[in-house]
Amino acid sequence: MSTLTGIILASLFGGTLSIAVAALFAMSARAEWVPMLVSYAIGALLGAAFLEILPHAFELTKSIENTAATILFGILMFFVLEKLVLWRHCHVDHCEAHVPAHDHGHDHGRSGLMIMVGDTFHNFVDGIIIAAAFLADFQIGVVTALAIIAHEIPQEVGDFLILLHSGYSKKQAFLLNLLSSLATVVGGVLAYFMLQSMHEWIPFFLAIAAASMIYVAVADLIPGLHKRPELLVTLQQALLIGLGIGSIWLTKALLGGHA
Template identity: 70%
Template sequence: MPILLLIILVCLAGGLLSVLAAAFFALKAKAAWVPMLISYAIGALLGAVFLEILPHAFQIASSLEVMSATVLLGILLFFMLEKLVLWRHCHGDTCEVHAAEVEHHHHGAHDHGRSGLMIMIGDTFHNFVDGILIAAAFLVDVRLGFVTAVAIIAHEIPQEVGDFLILLHSGYSKQQALLFNLVSSMATLVGGVGAYFALGMLQGWIPTILGLAAASMIYVAVADLIPGLHKRTELRATLQQVCLIGLGVASIWLAGELVH
């Protein structure tokens, strides 16, 4: 199957699956399931980075030192970008309030500090970047493309749950929230197709894109998702988190083996 067709199908399926799954969890499922999704997403992200993306990136990079520096620079870049987002919404003593709101957002709770429109703008850009990452991975190896897509979908679902709830609390109906999320998810397809042609002409950029993709996944898992798990310190919750993270890693390994 042509690589472009694979990118189109995966971006379409991934966007639709993440939005529909998010709508299901937001409207039907128990709220307690969302932290379980987050634990699984952490495992999927880290598994994709260390089992697939980084090994391929190091393999095709011209220099191991440059690739390591790219990942390091990416992590610092995402840290600074998140700081800019927080500063943008800080006004005096409201900084602490906003930080708490961001924490709730990552756990699927609603966030009164962000409007539905701002959420959709941010989510659309995020989905566009995800499309670029998927295309870059497929241009290196079909197996890497599928594994990257699985990891992206896994961490998109809990995020989409939060976005869906924010839209509902911003005054949108269930039908409007679903429609807006579906439209936003199409940015993944736009990013994937655009990157296929752009990166096809600029093959030298692919190692850098993979390095930044690894950095973004590491940052999301370690800086945004893992701290929330530490809020539950009881033994049962900890064991559940460890098992689900392990399941996320195992699913990435299995996905890689199945498409090998």
């Protein structure tokens, strides 16, 4: 098997397998579970951003200051993007977007759109990482692909829950995640041909992906949790956020930090 074939198969299989496993869990969840499980999604997003993606970005970058500035730029960019989505709703849906999201049980797709943009960046970078590993050694490439699959599953579960929370159907959530996963193949193939020129861009893509996850968790999802200030509910939310963070940490620890 050629190196390019290995990269394509690993990227395609890695994306579809993680999506399938995440869908199996997320689509079996009852509707009344979704608001509660959003807390887990917040933890998974923050865990992936701070424990997995940003350490990679700072490790690979030549300038921590520039990478930090890219994160800041990414948060501002997603703020503007969300404003544009709100503006569209205001003109198309008669300012329906000005009604609080919790009043309708979802947020008109805003956080879902944010997370899909960021997840596509992340998957693209995963493809670059897989290609780099295969070019170094075929066996390392296979191990790296398996590590990425394991690392992606808890994050993809969070993505599914966010899309459901945003008002998408289960079928739409599955198709959007599947489409986003194809960015892994694109990143892998492009990296195979242009790895040297693209290597310096990896921290940039990582920083943007982390910014999207941080923005969605902090700006879109956490405020909704404050609608339930009861002590028991708050403890439950904190526990589930911790569980989401812990799942990323545990996956990283079990794989020796390779994902």
